[in-house]
Amino acid sequence: MxxxxxxxxxxxxxxxxxxxxxxxxxxxxxxxxxxxxxxxxxxxxxxxxxxxxxxxxxxxxWRREQPAEVLPEHGWTPPDRAGDRDQLDTLLGHLGRRQRAVIVLRFYFDRSVEETAELLGISPGTVKSQSKRALELLRTLSYTTESRK
Known part of the structure; x- marks a missing residue:
């Protein structure tokens, strides 16, 4: 090479x-x-x-990248996500301990239903039902929070 x-x-x-x-x-x-x-x-x-x-x-x-004469004035800056973090923290605070653990393991740590059940010592069916109820509650709370703005 x-x-x-x-x-x-x-x-x-x-x-x-x-x-x-x-x-x-x-x-x-x-x-x-x-x-x-x-x-x-x-x-x-x-x-x-x-x-x-x-x-x-x-x-x-023309297949190659060509340098520009003038660079753009402004680059992309990531949006401020501090407000999103605060809102997420508030929303998660409305969940019970088990629901919060299920949501964090499933969607933040990207664990499967089976892995989450094993880690928490509960059945896969309980993980599914807790996920469903927690997500419904989060959607409802998020919707009411957004409609107040």
Whole structure:
């Protein structure tokens, strides 16, 4: 691989483009592995794919990312989620201990019904019913909170 990378650099004279080119070549070789394996000289075959891929990229400059003359003034900033956390904390406070544990294990820790039941020492049916009741309560409380705004 390093040999291909150096060869790609010698062709395009940019290490980043060379890495992209090698990635493209590896994908092409993988997709046609039977042909590569059946070739008399697989290394020469790979070198040919590398060279033709580079030539193909040079013919189609619109496929590559082009730098912009002027960068945008503002980048994306994540919205303030502190209010969401406070609201979630308030909503979870309305749940009983078991319901809260079920909701946190199922939806925050992404545990299955069976895993949640095992961790809490309850039946899977209890996990399902507690989840259903807790989600209904959370939806109702969330709806009433939103309608007050």
């Amino acid at each position: 390093e040999r291909w990378r150096r060869a790609a650099y010698l062709l395009c004279r940019d290490w980043h483009l060379a890495d992209d080119l090698v990635g493209t070549v590896v994908g092409k070789l993988y997709a046609h592995w039977r042909t590569v394996a059946a070739a008399d000289n697989p290394d020469a075959y790979a070198q040919r794919v590398l060279t033709t891929s580079w030539i193909d990229e040079r013919r189609r400059p």
